[in-house]
Amino acid sequence: MLGAIADDFTGATDLAIMLRRNGYRVAVTIEDHDPGTSERTEIDAIVIALKTRTAPVAEAVDSSRTALHRLRDWGAEQVYVKYCSTFDSTDAGNIGPVLDVVSDELGAEKVVVAPALPANGRTVYLGHLFVGADLLEHSSMRHHPLTPMTRSRVADLLRPQTPHGVTEIHHGTVRQGPDAVRAAIETAAGRYVVVDTIDDEDLRVLGAAVADSPVVSGGSGLACGLRSPGAPDDDWQSIPDTGRVVLCGSASATTRRQIADAARSQPVRRVDPRAAVREPDAEIGRIVDWVRARGPAGAPIVYAAGEPADVVSEVDGLPVAPAVESVLAGAAQRLVAEAGITRLLAAGGETSGAIVRALGIGLLRIGPEIAPGICWSGAVTTAGTEIALALKSGNFGPDDLFTSAWDRLA
Structure with missing residues (x-):
């Protein structure tokens, strides 16, 4: 089973959409809710929705650690740390500190950092995050009231948040395929590896490269590249419209x-x-x-x-x-x-x-x-x-x- 920790509720549903599109039977559980054993045995992925994006760092770390322990108890074999495709954070966190605690607890030596969501215009090229045709720092996110984004290089955003090294894999390597990306990740100098991804094919390459990694991280786009467990039946039933x-x-x-x-x-x-x-x-x-x-x-x-x-x-x-x-x-x-x-x-x-x-x-x-x-x-x-x-x-x-x-x- 895939387990995921999302730093806000909209991000959790965003990730669930991508997983469902990729053939996962998926449920989103809110904070400390337990869906129950019978429900868990019928799904391929559980996304725990937290409200930690702009919470105090210590609170975000504690909540994420608790969520991780629950996912492991439920049988999660791989953990996906989901954050916003515009990498919403400050120099204090919370992306880096949460990645640190999850990686430490699971013994992950290398963790990819892939915020890209090409379907919504979020791409990473030469380590720089773009929103449409604009660098992140030139987009409307520059004026976000809680997490103003004034830099565009993802490594520069992450380095102040973690004591671990951050390196990059550029697009030329990604175009060589999963084996090349996997080898580049394994030999990267830092724990965290920012990978260029400019379209869905790049995400599929990256997903194949990290199929056996205990921890992956990114926006929701990476989910479309993960190994698909199959195509779930659509069990949606409409709800009466009374307002x-x-x-x-x-x-x-x-x-x-x-x-x-x-x-x-x-x-x-x-x-x-x-x-x-x-x-x-x-x-x-x-x-x-x-x-x-x-x-x-x-x-x-x-x-x-x-x-x-x-x-x-x-x-x-x-x-x-x-x-x-x-x-x-x-x-x-x-x-x-x-x-x-x-x-x-x-x-x-x-x-x-x-x-x-x-x-x-x-x-x-x-x-x-x-x-x-x-x-x-x-x-x-x-x-x-x-x-x-x-x-x-x-x-x-x-x-x-x-x-x-x-x-x-x-």
Whole structure:
């Protein structure tokens, strides 16, 4: 069995999509939820979704270590450390420290570092990470409020986070095939090896080269290159549509475009950042009332930031982002419990994590793919309500996502 540790909830579903596409029977379990022995025996891969991307380093390491022990107890033969395809981190971590603890515990002498996801425009060439045609440092990620990415060479991003050496394998070697890549990894000077990958064929070559490695790491793209166990039956069953809503905590340029596109045909409401900090319960109540007033037709959008000027970092000296996440999570809980919402799209990794926690969801059943890195999942809330849930990374998806996503549930 393949075991995976994802540093946020949208990243976990992103990886699960790629594994499912590659023939894995896969489940996503939320934090400390145990899917049970009978469920585990019927799957080829388990992804544990954590909320550690921007957590304090010690917390991220402890949570990842615990997840690793659970995967080993469940019989995982290979462990996949999943992080964002834009390598979201700071010089303190958390990618390096998590890789260190997993590699140390499994005795991995060499670990590939492969953030590329070509389907979404994330590629690595000569060790540099690109977002579309732009170097990472010239993309919108340069202005990320939590993990601003001001460098593009992956090795330069990782070196401050780990005491171990970091080296590179460039594209000429990758084009020589799996044997050449495997030999280059084995003779690399450092523990961590950043491998150029500019298309899916490169990922297949790399996947074959690391088939027997105890630890692999990357974005979700590497999953499409791993050895396939077969083609699973599609056991997805649609969930009755009694209400829809989009809840956006992300302030990324991609999500802002999606909000603007949806606003042409759907009602939109911004979370009041001051109210989120000063009177969160009242703001939750106003959001719930606003969504209920829209009726069952359409898919209203509640968002944190529709344009750069909307981004507010502090109110009364307190951070706004966690307050907005809490308000959106509280609104999700009440909308499902009180307003009959059974189809919910969440945008932003931190927001998605807060919403899943608020709903008490322990397991995600992966369903139809909406766009690269985004899918519908079936989930059951702590109150026993079955819902369709899509968790979207802030930087993923086409501009019309908030209006077109529902078509995949028809």
